[in-house]
Amino acid sequence: MDISNLTIDELHDLYKRRQVTVSEVTKSSLEKAEKLNPQLNAFLAMNSTAAMERAADIDAELSSGKELNALTGIPVALKDNICTLDLRTTAGSKILGNYKPVYNATVVERLNAAGAIIIGKTNCDEFAMGSSNENSAFGPVRNPWNIDYVPGGSSGGSAVAVAAGIAPIAFGSDTGGSIRQPAALSGIVGLKPTYGRVSRYGLIAFGSSLDQIGPFSRSVRDTARALGVIAGRDRCDSTSSDFSVPDYLKALNGQVEGLRIGVAPEFFAAGIDSEVKASVEAAIQKLVEMGAKTVDISLPHTEYAVAVYYIIATAEASSNLARYDGVRYGFRAEDATTLSNMYRQTRELGFGTEVKRRIMLGTYALSSGYYDAYYKKAQQVRALIEADFRHAFEKCDIIATPTSPTPAFRIGEKSDDPLAMYLSDIYTITVNLAGVPGISVPCGVSKTGLPIGLQLIARHFDESTLLNAAHAYQQAAPLTEKPVISQ
Amino acid sequence: MPITEKDVEKIAILANLELTPEEKQAFTSQLSAIVSHIDKLNELDTTSIEPMSHCTVAQSGPGYAERDDTVLPCLGQQAALKNAPDAERGYFKVPKVIG
Numbered sequence: 001m002d003i004s005n006l007t008i009d010e011l012h013d014l015y016k017r018r019q020v021t022v023s024e025v026t027k028s029s030l031e032k033a034e035k036l037n038p039q040l041n042a043f044l045a046m047n048s049t050a051a052m053e054r055a056a057d058i059d060a061e062l063s064s065g066k067e068l069n070a071l072t073g074i075p076v077a078l079k080d081n082i083c084t085l086d087l088r089t090t091a092g093s094k095i096l097g098n099y100k101p102v103y104n105a106t107v108v109e110r111l112n113a114a115g116a117i118i119i120g121k122t123n124c125d126e127f128a129m130g131s132s133n134e135n136s137a138f139g140p141v142r143n144p145w146n147i148d149y150v151p152g153g154s155s156g157g158s159a160v161a162v163a164a165g166i167a168p169i170a171f172g173s174d175t176g177g178s179i180r181q182p183a184a185l186s187g188i189v190g191l192k193p194t195y196g197r198v199s200r201y202g203l204i205a206f207g208s209s210l211d212q213i214g215p216f217s218r219s220v221r222d223t224a225r226a227l228g229v230i231a232g233r234d235r236c237d238s239t240s241s242d243f244s245v246p247d248y249l250k251a252l253n254g255q256v257e258g259l260r261i262g263v264a265p266e267f268f269a270a271g272i273d274s275e276v277k278a279s280v281e282a283a284i285q286k287l288v289e290m291g292a293k294t295v296d297i298s299l300p301h302t303e304y305a306v307a308v309y310y311i312i313a314t315a316e317a318s319s320n321l322a323r324y325d326g327v328r329y330g331f332r333a334e335d336a337t338t339l340s341n342m343y344r345q346t347r348e349l350g351f352g353t354e355v356k357r358r359i360m361l362g363t364y365a366l367s368s369g370y371y372d373a374y375y376k377k378a379q380q381v382r383a384l385i386e387a388d389f390r391h392a393f394e395k396c397d398i399i400a401t402p403t404s405p406t407p408a409f410r411i412g413e414k415s416d417d418p419l420a421m422y423l424s425d426i427y428t429i430t431v432n433l434a435g436v437p438g439i440s441v442p443c444g445v446s447k448t449g450l451p452i453g454l455q456l457i458a459r460h461f462d463e464s465t466l467l468n469a470a471h472a473y474q475q476a477a478p479l480t481e482k483p484v485i486s487q
Numbered sequence: 488m489p490i491t492e493k494d495v496e497k498i499a500i501l502a503n504l505e506l507t508p509e510e511k512q513a514f515t516s517q518l519s520a521i522v523s524h525i526d527k528l529n530e531l532d533t534t535s536i537e538p539m540s541h542c543t544v545a546q547s548g549p550g551y552a553e554r555d556d557t558v559l560p561c562l563g564q565q566a567a568l569k570n571a572p573d574a575e576r577g578y579f580k581v582p583k584v585i586g
Contacts (some may be wrong), residue, residue, distance in 0.1 A: 102566040196543050209541050235554050239543050242552035307525045318502060325503070327579050329570035339584045344505035356504055360495070360514055361521060363502040377528050379538030384531070386539060419520050435542030460544055 004165025105202020122157025177428025184453020
C-alpha cells in the first residue's frame with residue numbers, strides 16, 4: 001500500500017470505507033522509512049513497535065464504531081529536538097546521544113490525543129543550528145530531489161520524511177527559518193506559526209524568543225488540520241498565548257478576491273537566483289489572476305536582520321545550552337578530576353563546531369562591556385523590524401517573498417564559510433524576529449530539478465488568512481514534478 | 488572591533504568550553520568576520536527605541552497570559568535521576584567540586 005501521494009482526507013476516507021487498515025498504512029510508512037534511510041538519513045530513531053501497537057489499538061477502536069479524530073491513524077514523524085517519552089531524543093547532538101526523555105512535549109500529547117501515530121524521530125542540525133542539516137552529529141540528510149544536495153535545515157529530516165512520501169505529516173521547529181527553508185528546498189509545505197501559537201514545552205530550546213514548532217505536509221489542507229491539533233494555550237509554557245484557536249480548515253475557502261499582497265523590494269534585490277525570482281513573481285501573478293492585488297511596501301530594516309538574529313539567537317542559545325554539563329543527563333566526559341574540568345571537557349567533546357561557535361558568539365554578546373553595544377542594540381533594532389511589519393500590514397493583508405535566495409546547494413558547498421551560510425537566511429529571519437506567522441509553498445522547480453518555494457507572511461495570529469492564500473495558490477498551481485527518490 | 492585570540496580564551500572560560508588550539512585559531516577569524524558584519528547595526532540611531540525583549544501577545548494585550556499559581560504533581564526523584572550518568576542514594580554524583 002503506497003501512501004506517498006495520499007492526503008489525510010484521502011486516508012481517512014479509506015479508513016471509513018474499510019478499504020485499508022491503520023496497521024497496513026503504518027507498516028507501509030515504517031518500511032519505507034527504513035528502506036530509504038541508507039540513502040537519505042532522514043531518521044535517527046524508529047518507533048516501530050509502539051507505532052504498530054498503537055495502530056492495532058486504533059484498528060480495534062474503528063471496528064467497534066469509534067469516530068475518527070483529527071489525525072487518527074496518520075503516520076507522523078517528529079524532529080529529534082521534540083521530547084518523546086522513553087523514545088531517544090538527541091537534538092542531533094552527541095551530548096544527548098543516549099538521552100531518553102521522561103516526559104512528552106505538549107505537542108506530542110496533543111498529537112497522541114488526536115490519534116496520530118508517531119513513527120520515528122528525524123535528523124536535524126545539532127540543536128537546530130543550521131540551514132542545511134549538515135551540522136548533525138549523525139551525518140547529513142540528503143535531498144530526495146538530488147541526493148548530492150542538501151534538503152535545507154535545520155529540520156531537514158522532517159522535510160525529507162514528507163518529501164520522500166514516507167509520512168503525510170512531520171513536525172519541525174523554526175527559529176530563523178528552519179521549517180520554511182527546508183520546505184522550500186524539498187518541495188513541500190512548511191508553516192511557522194505565530195510566536196506563542198504553539199507550546200514550546202518539551203521542545204529542546206535554542207532561541208526562546210524565536211522558537212516555534214510547526215508542521216510539514218504536501219497539502220495546505222493537511223497543514224491547517226495539523227495546526228488545529230497542536231495550537232492553543234499551554235499552562236506549561238508561559239509564552240504560549242491564550243488567543244483562541246479558530247477552525248483553520250473552515251477558513252480554507254480558496255477565495256482571494258480583494259486580498260492585498262504586499263511586495264517589498266528588499267526581498268528581490270541582489271543575491272537572489274534569477275530562476276527563484278522569476279518563479280516567485282509568477283506565483284504572485286497567479287494570485288493576482290485569481291483576484292488578489294499587489295501593493296508596494298517596504299521593510300527597510302531587512303538588511304540588518306542577519307546581524308540582529310545572530311546576536312539574539314546566539315545569546316539566548318548560550319544561556320539555553322548552559323544546562324548541558326554532564327551532571328543530570330546526556331554525555332559526561334570520563335576521567336575528569338574536578339567538576340569544572342568535567343563541565344569543560346563534556347561540552348568540548350559533546351558539542352559540534354557550529355554549536356560551539358554560536359555559544360561563543362552569544363557569550364561574547366552578553367559579556368560585561370559588550371552587552372549594551374550588542375545585545376541591547378540588537379533588541380532595539382528588533383523593535384524596528386517588528387514595526388516595519390506593523391506598518392506594512394496597514395496597507396496589505398499578506399506579504400509575498402521568496403523563501404530562500406537560491407534552490408538547494410550541494411552538500412559541502414557552503415560549509416567553509418559560516419557567514420555566507422548565515423546570510424542565506426535573509427528572507428526567513430525577520431519573520432521570527434517579529435513573531436509573525438510564515439508559510440512556504442512550492443511554486444516551481446529549477447532547470448536543474450530543484451524545488452523553489454514561495455513564502456507568505458501574515459499578521460500575528462492570522463494563520464487563517466495565511467493558510468487560505470497558500471491553499472488557493474496551491475489549488476491553482478499544484479506542483480506536478482516529483483522527487484527522484486519517492487517511490 | 489576585531490576579536491583577538493585572548494578574547495576567545497576569555498569567552499571560552501565563560502562558556503565552559505575547553506577549546507583546542509586549532510579551534511581557538513579558527514574561531515578568532517570566524518568570530519571577527521561575523522562581529523564585523525554585526526557592527527553594521529551602528530548605522531542605525533536607536534537612542535529613543537525601547538528594547539524588544541519578547542514578542543508574546545496575549546488575548547488581553549502585549550505580554551504574557553496569566554494563570555493561577557496552583558501546584559500540580561511534577562517529575563519526582565526517580566524520573567529525575569533516570570538519565571543520570573552517575574547517581575547514588577537519590578543524588579547526582581559528580582567529581583569533587585573544590586580542587
